[in-house]
Amino acid sequence: xxxxxxVIGLEVHAQLKTDTKIFCGCSTRFGAPPNTHxxxxxxxxxxxxxxxxxxxxxxxxxxxxxxxxxxxxxxxFARKNYFYPDLPKGYQIxxxxxxxxxxxxxxxQVDGQERRIGLTRIHMEEDAGKLVHAPDRPISFVxxxxxxxxxxxxxxxPDMRSAEExxxxxxxxxxxxxxxxxxxxxxxxxxxxxDANVSIRPAGTTTLGTRTEVKNLNSFRHVEKALRHExxxxxEILLDGGTIVxxxxxxxxxxxxxxxxxxxxxxxxxxYFPDPDLLPIVIDDAWIQRVRSELxxxxxERRARFVADYQLPGYDAxxxxxxxxxxxxFEACLVLYDHPKTVSNWIMGPLLGLLNAQEKPIEQSPxxxxxxxxxxxxxxxxxxxxxxAKTVFDEMAVSRRPAAxxxxxxxxxxxxxxxxxxxxxxxxxxxxADEVTRYKAGQVKLMGFFVGxxxxxxxxxxxxxxxxxxxxxxxx
Amino acid sequence: MTLHSLTIAQAHDLLKRRQISSVxxxxxxxxxxxxxxxxxxxxxxxxxxxxxxxxxKADATIAQGRIAPLTGIPIALKDVLCTQxxxxxxxxxxxxxxxxxxxxxxxxxxxxxxxVSVGKLNMDEFAMGSTTEHSxxxxxxxxxxxxxxxxxxxGGSAAAVAADMCLATLGSDxxxxxxxxxxxxxxxxxxPTYGRVSRFGLVAFASSLDxxxxxGKCVADCAWLLxxxxxxxxxxxxxxxCEVPDYSAxxxxxxxxxxxxxxxxxxEVDGLHPDVAKAVLAAIATLESLGARTVxxxxxxxxxxxxxxxxxxxxxxxxxxxxxxxxxxxxxxAETAELLEMYRATRSQGFGPEVQRRILLGTYALSAxxxxxxxxKASQVRTLIMRDFAQAFEKCDLIxxxxxxxxxxxxxxxxxxxxxxxxxxxxxxxANLAGIPGISxxxxxxxxxxxxxxxxMAGHFEEARLLAAAxxxxxxxxxxxxxxxxxx
Numbered sequence: 001x002x003x004x005x006x007v008i009g010l011e012v013h014a015q016l017k018t019d020t021k022i023f024c025g026c027s028t029r030f031g032a033p034p035n036t037h038x039x040x041x042x043x044x045x046x047x048x049x050x051x052x053x054x055x056x057x058x059x060x061x062x063x064x065x066x067x068x069x070x071x072x073x074x075x076x077f078a079r080k081n082y083f084y085p086d087l088p089k090g091y092q093i094x095x096x097x098x099x100x101x102x103x104x105x106x107x108x109q110v111d112g113q114e115r116r117i118g119l120t121r122i123h124m125e126e127d128a129g130k131l132v133h134a135p136d137r138p139i140s141f142v143x144x145x146x147x148x149x150x151x152x153x154x155x156x157x158p159d160m161r162s163a164e165e166x167x168x169x170x171x172x173x174x175x176x177x178x179x180x181x182x183x184x185x186x187x188x189x190x191x192x193x194x195d196a197n198v199s200i201r202p203a204g205t206t207t208l209g210t211r212t213e214v215k216n217l218n219s220f221r222h223v224e225k226a227l228r229h230e231x232x233x234x235x236e237i238l239l240d241g242g243t244i245v246x247x248x249x250x251x252x253x254x255x256x257x258x259x260x261x262x263x264x265x266x267x268x269x270x271x272y273f274p275d276p277d278l279l280p281i282v283i284d285d286a287w288i289q290r291v292r293s294e295l296x297x298x299x300x301e302r303r304a305r306f307v308a309d310y311q312l313p314g315y316d317a318x319x320x321x322x323x324x325x326x327x328x329x330f331e332a333c334l335v336l337y338d339h340p341k342t343v344s345n346w347i348m349g350p351l352l353g354l355l356n357a358q359e360k361p362i363e364q365s366p367x368x369x370x371x372x373x374x375x376x377x378x379x380x381x382x383x384x385x386x387x388x389a390k391t392v393f394d395e396m397a398v399s400r401r402p403a404a405x406x407x408x409x410x411x412x413x414x415x416x417x418x419x420x421x422x423x424x425x426x427x428x429x430x431x432x433a434d435e436v437t438r439y440k441a442g443q444v445k446l447m448g449f450f451v452g453x454x455x456x457x458x459x460x461x462x463x464x465x466x467x468x469x470x471x472x473x474x475x476x
Numbered sequence: 477m478t479l480h481s482l483t484i485a486q487a488h489d490l491l492k493r494r495q496i497s498s499v500x501x502x503x504x505x506x507x508x509x510x511x512x513x514x515x516x517x518x519x520x521x522x523x524x525x526x527x528x529x530x531x532x533k534a535d536a537t538i539a540q541g542r543i544a545p546l547t548g549i550p551i552a553l554k555d556v557l558c559t560q561x562x563x564x565x566x567x568x569x570x571x572x573x574x575x576x577x578x579x580x581x582x583x584x585x586x587x588x589x590x591x592v593s594v595g596k597l598n599m600d601e602f603a604m605g606s607t608t609e610h611s612x613x614x615x616x617x618x619x620x621x622x623x624x625x626x627x628x629x630x631g632g633s634a635a636a637v638a639a640d641m642c643l644a645t646l647g648s649d650x651x652x653x654x655x656x657x658x659x660x661x662x663x664x665x666x667x668p669t670y671g672r673v674s675r676f677g678l679v680a681f682a683s684s685l686d687x688x689x690x691x692g693k694c695v696a697d698c699a700w701l702l703x704x705x706x707x708x709x710x711x712x713x714x715x716x717x718c719e720v721p722d723y724s725a726x727x728x729x730x731x732x733x734x735x736x737x738x739x740x741x742x743x744e745v746d747g748l749h750p751d752v753a754k755a756v757l758a759a760i761a762t763l764e765s766l767g768a769r770t771v772x773x774x775x776x777x778x779x780x781x782x783x784x785x786x787x788x789x790x791x792x793x794x795x796x797x798x799x800x801x802x803x804x805x806x807x808x809x810a811e812t813a814e815l816l817e818m819y820r821a822t823r824s825q826g827f828g829p830e831v832q833r834r835i836l837l838g839t840y841a842l843s844a845x846x847x848x849x850x851x852x853k854a855s856q857v858r859t860l861i862m863r864d865f866a867q868a869f870e871k872c873d874l875i876x877x878x879x880x881x882x883x884x885x886x887x888x889x890x891x892x893x894x895x896x897x898x899x900x901x902x903x904x905x906x907a908n909l910a911g912i913p914g915i916s917x918x919x920x921x922x923x924x925x926x927x928x929x930x931x932x933m934a935g936h937f938e939e940a941r942l943l944a945a946a947x948x949x950x951x952x953x954x955x956x957x958x959x960x961x962x963x964x
Binding site for chain 1: 557558564566571574576577578580675676677678679680682683684710711712713714791792794795797798799800801803804805815819839842843844847851
């Protein structure tokens with residue numbers, strides 16, 4: 001049967017977290033009463049002029065360098081002309097022919113495979129306002145607080161071949177944006193938005209099929225779901241001998257389907273031209289060098305270092321570098337307890353399990369890096385067993401007390417006193433005459449039973465290695 | 477001499493010596509407006525109350541011994557400049573009731589000196605036109621012959637100065653809108669270098685071409701006004717952060733030894749009126765008699781100026797005027813209709829035919845598939861025109877030319893023929909496309925008694941040289957003293 005290969009490219013809009021808007025001094029803070037963060041400039045009054053916020057260029061440049069883009073020379077703002085009530089000037093100031101950055105890439109990992117996704121361009125633009133539709137009347141209200149909030153648009157090459165790859169790409173982009181501290185990447189609040197261009201083609205061919213643009217992808221879950229649906233929809237059409245219509249489709253999470261916007265958007269001719277109110281932006285080498293030198297170690301660099309320096313598996317390194325804070329947490333543990341794989345296991349297992357369940361980021365972890373390292377140090381020294389360590393960890397997460405306090409207060413320290421252990425073993429063997437007989441008759445699996453009984457009798461505090469040794473000696 | 481006929485310099489001197497008060501002067505100007513406005517129709521809004529209040533404050537300041545060059549001087553503003561609390565219509569129905577919440581940068585500068593604004597002046601709608609016939613409200617009449625147009629788009633500004641309805645005004649010049657009406661009304665009008673004066677608060681027509689400048693009764697008054705409005709404004713990214721020279725001090729520099737470039741082809745244009753050619757050539761001879769020498773120059777690409785301008789300016793206008801959509805301020809029609817119908821009704825009824833024509837032209841020129849052939853090509857021509865001037869200014873210090881091919885035409889002469897109106901901009905457009913300064917100074921009257929202007933152009937930021945040459949010419953000739961006869 002004919003199989004199809006999906007071809008996906010993404011356009012991501014990320015809000016930059018400057019204090020003020022891109023072309024005026026109004027605040028960018030989210031959640032203010034409607035139209036309170038506005039001035040004649042962002043309201044598009046007659047006679048006003050935009051003045052570029054230099055910090056926007058700085059942040060866009062930081063993102064460009066973090067994604068290995070080139071900065072090709074003077075860039076320009078252009079006007080994108082269209083009418084809509086949330087666009088007070090009747091045009092959006094964006095970039096068109098001369099974006100700030102081109103030709104970059106990021107590396108993603110899916111199913112243990114690393115793939116490189118190309119970036120076509122990054123450009124700066126202003127956000128539009130927001131329409132609020134009255135539920136009871138055919139009236140819409142216009143809130144222009146968001147008008148002029150700075151965005152960067154990151155356009156990928158059509159390099160992704162599955163919904164999972166698109167999801168991985170988005171997660172990497174978001175982690176970079178947060179990593180270099182230029183945006184908060186919050187999809188639900190709209191500070192990180194994504195449109196997808198999707199087409200399919202017979203596997204093994206290289207010409208691109210007709211694409212559709214899928215919009216309204218406002219969470220990571222929706223992106224992958226919508227893409228899987230759209231790929232399936234296109235596949236079905238082609239298998240039925242139909243043709244794909246180039247169009248914009250909206251993801252409807254309630255219907256669990258993409259629906260056509262019926263060509264409404266397709267008729268747009270935005271009539272881009274250079275904005276005569278703004279001068280070309282010249283970014284000299286000194287500026288680029290300074291921003292480059294101020295960049296932190298980037299996620300892919302840090303991931304590679306974790307593998308090389310700590311001998312971690314690639315998977316561990318990828319998980320630990322999902323955010324800068326998590327990677328910092330890991331390395332803070334290592335400073336106090338230099339056993340990378342053990343620390344990695346405890347972070348990826350109990351800690352992230354706990355945080356995921358509580359929907360908390362690592363910055364809000366109830367167990368600090370120092371406390372976790374201290375716990376693992378005690379585990380490593382044999383003060384407590386692995387099982388007890390998990391119990392202590394859970395208690396630390398609840399009470400926020402250090403491990404030492406919990407171990408002492410609850411008498412959880414491992415029993416390694418051989419005479420105490422010999423007494424406990426002898427007591428167990430005395431009560432289990434039947435099992436002892438069967439063991440001696442060859443049922444060696446019963447060793448586990450005896451160990452269990454000793455652990456039970458000592459409330460789990462017995463040193464399991466020593467218990468094993470004593471049992472073997474007693475049972476001959 | 478009556479008070480309303482004073483120049484700024486004369487009035488300043490009398491105010492300073494406390495021989496007159498700003499209130500007396502302002503009342504004289506308001507009386508003059510009341511007397512001649514029915515014939516001239518220069519004003520869209522007269523702010524008599526505010527003007528007298530401002531005059532009283534100015535008098536109080538002067539009484540404290542403090543006086544700046546424009547303190548207490550009655551001026552008026554083209555209605556394209558935003559004035560806080562005073563409606564600013566741009567000559568358009570769509571902004572008929574628009575009251576800006578802020579002052580334009582130049583208005584702030586005038587207010588800082590306590591100049592007294594007596595009102596807002598008529599103009600072609602959104603500065604599109606060269607007659608004031610495209611104002612949505614009224615056509616201004618030329619004070620020299622009220623059956624003639626005053627020129628435009630700053631026609632109200634030029635007529636008000638010529639008819640002594642204020643001492644001086646500010647206008648805006650996108651393709652000749654200061655120089656051409658100044659020429660037609662026999663006053664002095666200066667378009668500064670692009671970037672010399674902040675455009676903040678100037679309602680945009682074509683952003684890469686628009687520039688604010690003074691119109692006055694004499695060269696010195698324009699120098700005074702330019703001194704006040706020129707300089708860096710961080711609110712306008714295209715406003716140059718370069719130093720402002722002392723223009724008044726430069727006025728006496730004369731033309732001795734200056735090389736005046738004469739673009740011979742400008743005098744071979746079809747439709748150049750013989751009276752205009754004669755007056756301008758005579759003016760050049762006067763400059764030579766004052767010590768300048770002439771050199772022939774070539775400006776080969778300026779013949780494409782009209783074509784390039786009428787692509788670039790409408791393209792920018794089509795975008796600049798998109799904000800008048802009935803949503804936020806200004807006129808709204810079809811209030812209860814669905815969105816698209818509201819847009820269509822508001823813009824169809826709010827904009828006049830010339831504005832709609834240019835929005836359509838610009839929209840077309842920027843459309844996919846036409847952009848390269850029109851907008852991009854016009855931008856390339858613009859670069860060549862800039863180069864023309866750069867090369868010319870290697871051979872000369874100033875360029876002398878006509879302002880318009882003919883004196884003021886009769887009202888109604890061009891209303892059915894927009895192309896004829898566009899072509900009359902041939903001598904003024906190149907300075908806007910190149911961003912260089914140009915001035916119009918009176919250089920005679922036609923056989924019909926209508927004023928003719930001499931245009932001088934200079935390199936970027938060479939306003940001082942331009943003003944000095946204009947001043948030398950003015951001092952050597954009687955033309956600026958001629959006044960129109962208006963019988964109130």
